[in-house]
Amino acid sequence: MRNILIGGAWPYANGSLHIGHIAGLLPGDVLARYHRAVGDNVYFVSGSDCHGTPVAIRAKQENKTPQEISDFYHKEFSECFDKLGFSYDVYTKTSSDGHKNFVREFHRKLYSSPYVYEKEVPQTYCENCNAFLADRFVLGKCPKCGKDTRGDQCDACGTVLEPETMAEPVCAVCKKPVHFKNSKHLFIAVTKLQAELEALISRHPEWRKNAVSFTNRYISDGLRDRALTRDLEWGIQVPKEGYENKTIYIWAENVLGYLSASKMAADARGADFHELWGKEARHYYVHGKDNIPFHTIILPSLLLGNGEGWHLPDQIISSEYLTLEGRKISTSQNYAIWVKDLLDNYETDSIRYFFLTNGPEKKDADFSWREYVHSHNGELLGAYGNFVNRSLTFIAKYFDRAVPAGKDNPDISEQIDNLFVSVGRLLESGCFKDALDKIFEFVRSANKFFDAERPWITRNTDKPACENTLYQCVQIIANLAVLLSPFLPVSSEKVLTWLDRNHKWERQSVPAGLLLPETEILFQRIDKKVIEIETDKLKTILQ
16 A cells, blocks of 8 residues: 555635636546555645735735635635545645644744755835735746746746846736835755756656656756745744744745645544655645646755655646637636536536546647537547446346346456556556546447447347346446546446445456446536537627
C-alpha cells in the first residue's frame, strides 16, 4: 500500500468557480478514486484561498469584511465540488485555525534557516485606494515583451515580474497610477536553491511538458529571491518580532495548504503525517498552467528552505488554457459559464466526461455548447449508456431480470485484464484523455459484439447462444463500471450497486442467476435546442 498525496489547486475565494477551474482540477479526483480502488492510502486535499488582496478588494466593493466574503465563496465552492463528485479527504480554507497555526510554525522554523534574510524594498501603494497592492493587482506593460500584463507574471511571455520594473503601472481596481514606498520585509533566497531545483526537474522527466518548459525557462531567465511578507492587513500574521503589522505573503502560505490539509486528514485517521511526507510517498499536484511556478519553484523552495526533509513534488499535472466558444473566459465581463449554474441544469457525469475527454490536458481547448451536446448524446449516452441499457433491459424483459448462464469469452477477458493494466498506467502518468479514450474504444467494441451476436434473434433460434451473449454483456458492464468509476462516479455507483460489485481495480465476475433490481436509463438525452439557447446567453453578454 502506497501513501499517495493528491493536491488540487486552491481557488481564490473572491468569486464563483467557472468551467476553467473545473477543467484543471477534475484530474485530481480521477487520480484519488483510482488510487483508492487500487488499494493505496490516499490523501486528496485542497481548500479555498481566502487571504490576500483579491478577497480584501472584493470585500471593500461589497462593503463586507474579507472573512464574510471568503466564507461565502468557500461554502459555494464546497457545495459545487460535492455536486461534481470530488472526493476530497479534506477541503478546508486558508483562514482556518488549522492552516494558520501550521503555517506560522512552518515559517518560524523557516526564518531560522540560512535562506531567509531581511531587505528593504519598494512596495506598490495606491493612494486612491489607500492600500498596498499585491503584485497581481498592478497593471502595466511587461518590460520584456511590451504587452499588457499583471505585476506578478506576464501571460503573454511568461516572465515573472516585479511591479517596479513595469512601464505605466496602475492599480487594477481604480486604474489610477500607483506609487512605491520602501518597506522592510523577509525574503527567501530562491537563488541559493537553484542547484536543488534543477535536480528536481531532471529527476522527473514525466512532468507535463508545459511544467518542464516553463520551469526551465524561469531558471534560465534567472531566478529571483521572493518576499515572504507583505504590508497587508488580511492574512496570517508574521511570527517574528518587529513584523507584527505585516502578514505572510499569500504565495508563501497558500501552497503550504497541501501540508496543513494533509495533516488534518492524517490526524483524523490517527495516521503518521510525517510518513505521508517521507521518502516512500508519491505526490501529485493538479492545477492550471498559470500555477506552474508556484508548484515547481515556490513550493519546493519553501520545503527545502524549511530544512525538515519534506517530500518534493513527484508529478505535476498542469493543464493548458480553456476558452469559451472561441473566446477567452473573462470574469470581469461575466463572460463565463459558472459551475453552480452548470450543475443546476446538467448531469454530474456528463460535465465530468466532457472536460476529461475534451479538456485542456496537453493543449489549449475550447468549450462549445455544440460539442458538449454532441459529446453527451453521441458518446456518453449513445455508446456507453446505450450498451448498458440495451443489455440490462433485454435481461429484464426476456430472462425475468436474472443474469443468464454463460462462459467467459477468452478474448474479451483478456481485453478487460489488459485494460485494467493500461488504463492504470495512463492515469498514474497523467494521461487522462488517453485512458478514457481507451475505455471508450472498448465500449464501442462491446456494442459491436452485441450487434454481431444478435440476441434478439438467437433468443428464438439458439437460446444457449443468447444466454451466453447476455452473460458476456453483463461481465463487460461490471468491468466498465469499475474502469469508469474514477471518471464517472455517479453512473458507475448505480451500475455497481445493480450488479452487486465493488470498486476494486481488478476484473469483475458477475455470477449467473444474480437477480437484477429495477434499473433506469443512465443518462438523459440533451435536447439540441440547448445549443442555441445557451449560445444566445453568451452572445447577450458580449453585446
